[in-house]
Amino acid sequence: MSATPAVKTFVIDGVDASARPEQTILAAAREHNIFIPTLCHLDGLSDVGACRLCLVEVKGARRLLPACTTRVEEGMEVTCNSPRIAAYRQMTLQLLFAERNHVCSVCVANRHCELQALATSLGMTHVEIPYRFPSLTVDASHERFTLDHNRCILCTRCIRVCSEIEGAHTWDLMGRGIQSRVITDLDQPWGESDTCTSCGKCVQVCPTGALFQKNRTGGQGCKDPSFLPYLRTMREEP
Amino acid sequence: MSRTITIAPVTRLEGHAKITLQLDDAGVVQEAYFHITQIRGFEKFCEGRPYYEMPGIMARICGICPVSHLVASAKACDALLAVRIPSVAAHLRLIMNLAQLVQSHALSFFYLSAPDLLLGMDADPGKRHILGVAQVSPEAALDGVRLRQFGQQIIELLGGQRIHPGWIVPGGVNEPLSETKRDQMLAMIPAARAIVQRTLAWFKRDIEKFHAEIEVFANFPTLFLGLVDDEGKAEYYDGHLRLCDSAGNLVAGNLNPNDYASFISEAIEPFTYLKFPYYTPLGYPGGIYRVGPLARLNLAERCGTPLADLEWQQFRAMSAGPVLSSFHYHYARLVEMLHATEKIEQLLLDPNILDHHVRATARVNCNEGVGVAEAPRGTLLHHYKVNDDGLITHANLIIATGHNNAAMNRGILQTARHFVRGDQVAEGMLNRVEAVIRTFDPCLSCSTHAVGRMPLQVDLRAADGTIVRRMQRDSTQGD
Numbered sequence: 001m002s003a004t005p006a007v008k009t010f011v012i013d014g015v016d017a018s019a020r021p022e023q024t025i026l027a028a029a030r031e032h033n034i035f036i037p038t039l040c041h042l043d044g045l046s047d048v049g050a051c052r053l054c055l056v057e058v059k060g061a062r063r064l065l066p067a068c069t070t071r072v073e074e075g076m077e078v079t080c081n082s083p084r085i086a087a088y089r090q091m092t093l094q095l096l097f098a099e100r101n102h103v104c105s106v107c108v109a110n111r112h113c114e115l116q117a118l119a120t121s122l123g124m125t126h127v128e129i130p131y132r133f134p135s136l137t138v139d140a141s142h143e144r145f146t147l148d149h150n151r152c153i154l155c156t157r158c159i160r161v162c163s164e165i166e167g168a169h170t171w172d173l174m175g176r177g178i179q180s181r182v183i184t185d186l187d188q189p190w191g192e193s194d195t196c197t198s199c200g201k202c203v204q205v206c207p208t209g210a211l212f213q214k215n216r217t218g219g220q221g222c223k224d225p226s227f228l229p230y231l232r233t234m235r236e237e238p
Numbered sequence: 239m240s241r242t243i244t245i246a247p248v249t250r251l252e253g254h255a256k257i258t259l260q261l262d263d264a265g266v267v268q269e270a271y272f273h274i275t276q277i278r279g280f281e282k283f284c285e286g287r288p289y290y291e292m293p294g295i296m297a298r299i300c301g302i303c304p305v306s307h308l309v310a311s312a313k314a315c316d317a318l319l320a321v322r323i324p325s326v327a328a329h330l331r332l333i334m335n336l337a338q339l340v341q342s343h344a345l346s347f348f349y350l351s352a353p354d355l356l357l358g359m360d361a362d363p364g365k366r367h368i369l370g371v372a373q374v375s376p377e378a379a380l381d382g383v384r385l386r387q388f389g390q391q392i393i394e395l396l397g398g399q400r401i402h403p404g405w406i407v408p409g410g411v412n413e414p415l416s417e418t419k420r421d422q423m424l425a426m427i428p429a430a431r432a433i434v435q436r437t438l439a440w441f442k443r444d445i446e447k448f449h450a451e452i453e454v455f456a457n458f459p460t461l462f463l464g465l466v467d468d469e470g471k472a473e474y475y476d477g478h479l480r481l482c483d484s485a486g487n488l489v490a491g492n493l494n495p496n497d498y499a500s501f502i503s504e505a506i507e508p509f510t511y512l513k514f515p516y517y518t519p520l521g522y523p524g525g526i527y528r529v530g531p532l533a534r535l536n537l538a539e540r541c542g543t544p545l546a547d548l549e550w551q552q553f554r555a556m557s558a559g560p561v562l563s564s565f566h567y568h569y570a571r572l573v574e575m576l577h578a579t580e581k582i583e584q585l586l587l588d589p590n591i592l593d594h595h596v597r598a599t600a601r602v603n604c605n606e607g608v609g610v611a612e613a614p615r616g617t618l619l620h621h622y623k624v625n626d627d628g629l630i631t632h633a634n635l636i637i638a639t640g641h642n643n644a645a646m647n648r649g650i651l652q653t654a655r656h657f658v659r660g661d662q663v664a665e666g667m668l669n670r671v672e673a674v675i676r677t678f679d680p681c682l683s684c685s686t687h688a689v690g691r692m693p694l695q696v697d698l699r700a701a702d703g704t705i706v707r708r709m710q711r712d713s714t715q716g717d
Contacts, residue, residue, distance in 0.1 A: 105402070106294045140288050140627035143601075191627070214628075215599065218294035218404035220412070 010076040019072035026054055026067035029080055036080050037089060037118050039096075039207050040155035041068045044228025045164060051155055052092050053118070056080050064088065086122075091129075093119055098129040099178070100136060101150040102208070108221035109209030115153060116208075139184075141191030144214055145203050149181055152210035158182060158202035165231055170196040241265070243663060248672050255680075257650055257671060258509075265660030270651035272643070272675065274512040281633045289318050289602065289628045290408050296620065296635075297402045300681060302345065305338035305393060306613030306638075307620070308406040309475065314620040315408030317496075317607030318628070319600040326593040327410030329585050332475040333423075334396050334406065335611060336578040339474065340430070341389025342614035343531070343571040346679040347437070348382020351568060354673050355444070359451070360666030378440070381433045385575070388430040392582065395419045410597035417592060424586050431545075431579040438549060438572045448565060454656040455674045456564030456649025459484030461517055461527035462536045463641065465612050470539035472577065474612040480537050481517060481527065486559040489517070495610035498619055502636065505644075514644045515636060526644035529616025530678065531570035536560035543584065546577030564649055567677040602628040613638045615679055639680040649674045 007018045012029055019028035024047065029036050039051035049066035056067045059077035067080070079085070096102075096115060104110050118124075136149040159171040159182065170193050174183045184190045203211045205225045212221040240263055246256030260269040284295055296311040297304035309331055316323055353366040356375055365373070372379035390400045396415065397403020405412045445452075465473040466480045479493035493501060504513040505522040517525035527533070535541075541550050553561065553573055561570075585591060602624055609620045616638030623632040653674040657667040 106291060106298065108291075138286055138288060138629055140629050146288055214288070215290050215408070217288075217291050217407065220404070 008072050008074045008076075010072050010074070010078060012078045013080050023072055024068055025056060025058075025065075025070050025072055025076075025078055028072050029056075029067060029078075034080050036067050037122060038068060039114055039118065039153060040157060042157050042161075042205055042225055042228065044225075044232045045157060045160045045205070048156055048160070051096075051153065053089055055085065055088055055092075057082060057085060089122055090124055093122060093124050094127045094129050096153050097124075097127045098131050100132070100134060100152065106218055107151060107209040108212040108216050108218065109151070109223070110219035112219070112222045113209060114207035136181075139190050140214070141189035142193075142196070142198070142214075143191065144198060145190070145200065146212055146214055147182070147184075147190055148210050148212070150210075151208045152182060153208055154180055154182070155207055156182070157205040157207065158211060161201045161205045161228070165228065166197060166199050166201050168195045168197050168199075171202060240268075243658065243668075245668055245671060248675060255675070257675075259650075259654050259658060259671070261658075261660070267651065267654040267658050270647065270654050270671075271509045272647045272650055273510045281635060284630050284633050287630050289315050289622060289624050289630060292620075292622060292630065292633075293406055293408065294402070294404055299635075299637075301401055302681060303338055303342050303613055303615075304402045305334050305406070306611060306618050308403070309335050309611040310609045310613070310618045310620040312406045312408055313609030313611060314607040314622050315609070316598075317609060318602050318604055318622065318624055319409055319598070320603035321409055321598040321600045323410045323598050324593070324595045326414075326590055327596045327598075328475065329588070329591060330396065330411050330415060330596065331406055333582050333585050334393055334403075335474055336582050337389045337392035337396075339389070339612075339614045340575050340578045341386045341393070342679075343575050344382055344385035344389065346614070346676075347568060347571050348378065348385070350679070351673070351676050352378060352382065354669070354676070355441070355448075355568070359670050359673060360664070363665060363669070366669070378437070381437060385430055385433045388426055388433075391426065392423050395423055407597065409599055412597070414594045414596045415592055420586055420592060424583065427579055427583050431576065434572060434576045434579060435545075438576065441569065441572055442552075445569070450656075451653075451670065451673070452563045452565045454653050455670075455677055456645055456652060457562050458648065458652065459562060460645055461489060461520070461525065462533035462560060463517075463527045463529050464534040464537045464617055465610065466538055467542075469542075471542035472534050472538035472540075472574075476611075479610070479617065482537055482560065484560060484562060486536070495619065496608045498608065498610075498621070498636070504636075504640075510643075512640055512643050515641050516644065523644055526648075527641065528564070528645045529638055529641040530567060530614075531574050532561060532564060532567045533616065534612065535570045535573060541573070541577040543577050543580035546573055546580055549573045549576055564645065564674065564677045567679065571679075602626065615639055615681055616641050637681070639678070642678045642680065646675055646678055646680065649678075 007020060009018050012032060013034055017028060017032050026036055026041060037053045039053050041047055047068040049069040052066065054067040055064035057079040058065050104116055139147040156173060159173060162171045163169040170184050172183055173180055174187060175181055184193045185195055190196065203213060204223050209221055241261040243259035243261065244256060248255045248257055256273045258271040259267050262268045280296065280299055284292065287295065292315055293308045293311040296307040299307050349368045352371045356371050356378060357366055368379055393403060394400045397405035461481055461483055463479060463481050465477040467473040467477040479495055481490040481493065483489050501518050502515050503518045504515050506513055516522045517527055535550060535553055540547050550573055553569060606623045611618055618638050619636040621634040622630055625631055650671055654671050657670045
């Protein structure tokens with residue numbers, strides 16, 4: 001008989017709950033229909049805790065912890081919704097909007113954008129942090145797709161899907177801090193990439209209008225990342 | 239002692255402007271300036287963006303006439319793709335452009351100018367607005383609302399939304415027209431046409447009341463520029479540019495819009511952000527021209543639809559040559575709205591309008607493209623250059639209001655010289671100076687427009703700059 005219990009019991013938002021071993025707070029919360037906002041998490045990809053929108057309070061921990069990369073521990077007491085967390089989520093969202101140039105009205109992802117949808121659902125009415133208005137480029141060298149750094153929130157979904165699912169690892173991250181940006185191969189134009197298979201998975205998983213199909217504009221960039229869990233399941237060893 | 243009269247802001251326009259009148263010692267107007275006090279940065283900030291975003295971005299220039307910019311921008315993008323778009327797509331774009339013309343003309347005529355026309359130029363400014371119109375002529379006010387609604391609803395049925403529809407795209411349009419929507423549009427046309435016809439009837443009946451205004455409201459010879467089709471009919475979507483002089487002589491009959499830079503130059507004056515386009519061979523200011531409804535009806539040999547052709551004949555019969563008074567922009571707008579209701583009906587009754595092949599797709603095949611269409615206010619021109627990836631490297635726009643800039647300035651001077659004398663300036667006199675601008679229906683910022691809620695301040699200044707007299711129009715009053 002194994003010494004590890006089959007389930008872990010914990011308390012989430014005051015409710016007694018259980019989680020399987022290795023399950024993250026995010027996964028357990030979703031099983032219990034408790035809402036935690038996310039942008040970098042996507043079912044079917046590994047988690048990196050990049051967007052910081054899923055921060056939750058864990059009793060005894062001095063700082064907030066990302067629900068997507070924190071595993072449930074026996075006896076843990078987790079708070080997903082509190083005034084403090086709501087304030088952090090608002091600030092994180094505002095920082096994302098202020099960091100680059102997000103202009104929803106003319107964005108290809110308008111009404112299909114996860115960032116926009118979260119801003120709406122979390123009641124972000126204003127951006128109180130001064131916009132940075134950085135001068136960023138658009139890479140339209142690829143035959144079918146376009147990359148607009150102005151709309152990238154550095155969630156790295158494109159990097160993970162390309163590496164973990166497609167196996168091409170065309171995408172990566174360069175620079176540090178505010179200078180960070182996604183690149184293809186060794187910072188070559190996307191259209192000149194030797195490794196890109198033009199599969200389009202990165203476009204489908206991008207939560208904003210940073211990656212989109214060419215010739216689509218203003219709200220026409222509908223995305224569907226639901227293929228990912230199926231691909232994962234099909235590839236699992238029997 | 240010379241004085242300056244400033245009218246700022248000029249009201250019942252789309253955008254912000256001010257007028258300066260310079261008086262000499264005898265109180266006679268010596269100079270008049272029409273200042274556009276804001277700058278549009280679209281040409282600059284769209285650099286680096288993909289060409290297929292241009293229609294959506296450029297439509298944001300204006301909340302009143304986004305469709306005009308959509309059309310001109312999409313045509314410039316068609317040129318970048320070097321495709322011939324499906325004919326049904328061109329017809330659908332034309333329907334939307336004509337619907338846009340109706341709603342914009344209805345706004346100009348009923349909301350912005352009808353207060354002057356129905357209440358009189360000297361009426362109490364507190365009542366000189368659409369609600370004042372509703373008091374003296376409820377039917378006219380309602381007609382204005384309904385006619386604008388007609389245009390907006392057609393735009394919505396085609397494009398999914400009334401303002402900034404994303405339906406017009408490079409290569410054609412996004413979605414074909416459904417039979418249901420076609421029938422909905424057709425059902426709306428008789429009522430809209432009846433409104434235009436009864437408005438034409440009262441306007442033609444009342445026009446004699448404005449004899450003095452007709453005489454001096456930018457009533458002078460200029461060239462006229464606009465699109466016509468191969469048969470010389472008024473054209474709102476395609477065709478070629480025609481230029482005629484004030485006597486009706488053809489100056490240039492078949493100008494290719496792609497070559498606009500070879501025949502249109504832009505002069506710059508220090509008192510305004512708006513440039514002064516002119517016909518290059520005749521120089522500045524000799525080559526200034528007018529565009530818009532008046533120009534289109536002057537240039538065309540007919541409208542091409544039965545009822546509008548009859549009205550066009552009456553319109554043109556007012557003068558042996560082209561109609562020169564800009565007061566008649568109002569009249570021309572009504573004729574054009576009648577034509578639009580007929581033309582939209584003609585296009586919708588063609589069974590091919592329901593064809594599903596509405597978009598041509600291609601990559602960038604040409605690094606430079608020009609798109610020209612007739613906006614409600616006149617010829618609108620978009621010119622883009624792109625790199626091989628399709629990113630914009632250069633953009634130039636010539637907006638209809640810009641073409642009319644020189645004529646508007648000259649018109650203010652003519653009107654002010656006639657109506658303004660000395661420092662005893664009656665409000666009605668200054669309203670006429672504003673009203674001459676309103677005949678052109680300029681779209682200055684293309685985003686703001688006042689219907690009787692903006693303050694007006696008139697300063698009479700001595701030569702040393704001290705204010706001799708200030709007239710303040712309260713913001714809660716009309717105009």
